[in-house]
Amino acid sequence: MALRVLIVDDAPAMRLYIRRTLQMSGLALSAVFEAGDGKEGIAVLEREHLQGAGLDLVFTDINMPVMNGEEFVTQLQQDERLKEVPVLVISTDATKTRVLRLRELGARGYISKPCAPEMIRLKVEQILGRDYAAALC
Amino acid sequence: MLPRCADSDLVDAASEVLGMMFFTDVMNGNVPSEPPEKPLTVKVEFQGSSTGMLHMSMPRETAEALTANFLGLPMGEVPSEEEVNNVVNELGNMVCGSFLSKHQSEELYDLSKPEILGAAGELPTQVATLRRSLELDNGMMVLALSWDRLNSRA
Numbered sequence: 001m002a003l004r005v006l007i008v009d010d011a012p013a014m015r016l017y018i019r020r021t022l023q024m025s026g027l028a029l030s031a032v033f034e035a036g037d038g039k040e041g042i043a044v045l046e047r048e049h050l051q052g053a054g055l056d057l058v059f060t061d062i063n064m065p066v067m068n069g070e071e072f073v074t075q076l077q078q079d080e081r082l083k084e085v086p087v088l089v090i091s092t093d094a095t096k097t098r099v100l101r102l103r104e105l106g107a108r109g110y111i112s113k114p115c116a117p118e119m120i121r122l123k124v125e126q127i128l129g130r131d132y133a134a135a136l137c
Numbered sequence: 138m139l140p141r142c143a144d145s146d147l148v149d150a151a152s153e154v155l156g157m158m159f160f161t162d163v164m165n166g167n168v169p170s171e172p173p174e175k176p177l178t179v180k181v182e183f184q185g186s187s188t189g190m191l192h193m194s195m196p197r198e199t200a201e202a203l204t205a206n207f208l209g210l211p212m213g214e215v216p217s218e219e220e221v222n223n224v225v226n227e228l229g230n231m232v233c234g235s236f237l238s239k240h241q242s243e244e245l246y247d248l249s250k251p252e253i254l255g256a257a258g259e260l261p262t263q264v265a266t267l268r269r270s271l272e273l274d275n276g277m278m279v280l281a282l283s284w285d286r287l288n289s290r291a
Contacts, residue, residue: 011223011227012223013223013226013227014227016208017158017207017208017227020208020209024209063230063247063248065250091234092230092231092234092235092238092248093234093237093238093246093248094234094235095237095238095245095246097244097245098245112235112238113154113158113231113235114153114154114156114157114158114231114235115157115158116157
């Protein structure tokens with residue numbers, strides 16, 4: 001079994017950066033999905049998690065059009081079918097107020113940009129469990 | 138009046154972003170220089186307890202080198218214009234966000250979608266309150282930070 005991941009970010013360059021970092025980090029990936037905003041992200045979750053093979057982890061930005069990261073996390077937490085999927089926020093907005101708010105809303109982890117590639121792997125291990133992540137390598 | 142530490146916070150933010158995600162070192166954070174000719178310029182506005190904007194301008198060659206580093210392109214591969222614009226937009230977003238997080242870590246703010254300015258886009262020489270030219274190990278860039286209101290860091 002390998003990880004199935006969703007990346008929600010309106011910046012194509014950042015989606016590619018996260019995808020490449022995951023691929024180069026040694027984590028086993030079976031699928032990486034992308035969405036340009038929270039609304040698209042919800043649609044991917046409904047398709048891939050509820051009707052497909054499931055998703056193990058979601059990365060999301062905060063500042064996005066249509067549905068921002070806070071709204072996205074809130075909607076996931078309000079949906080009993082989707083709230084089990086861990087969300088890792090990755091954003092330039094590392095203000096204490098924002099980090100605390102996202103945690104209260106239900107985000108499982110927070111990475112502030114800029115971030116070294118190894119930080120992304122470390123956070124994935126923290127959220128999914130070191131043994132689980134290591135077993136996938 | 139220049140908010141306390143804004144200049145060092147801005148250069149530190151750019152240095153961290155470039156170092157961690159673009160594998161690029163800032164050799165000098167305040168070199169005297171003229172604005173680059175035919176620059177690629179990105180603008181990011183911020184609004185919250187502070188309002189203002191960051192302009193980041195660089196020669197095309199610098200933008201291509203940074204893009205290649207960020208995307209991990211093979212040596213010698215030249216990124217497309219779309220790739221360069223996407224990456225420079227994200228660079229502007231990260232530097233602005235990182236600066237605000239350093240300078241006003243307790244505050245909430247919203248960043249605008251980064252905007253690449255057209256060929257006529259120039260740095261706002263009259264309204265920019267803080268301007269820094271950075272010498273990079275693979276080029277140069279100019280940062281211009283202007284604001285209506287920016288709180289002094291405690």
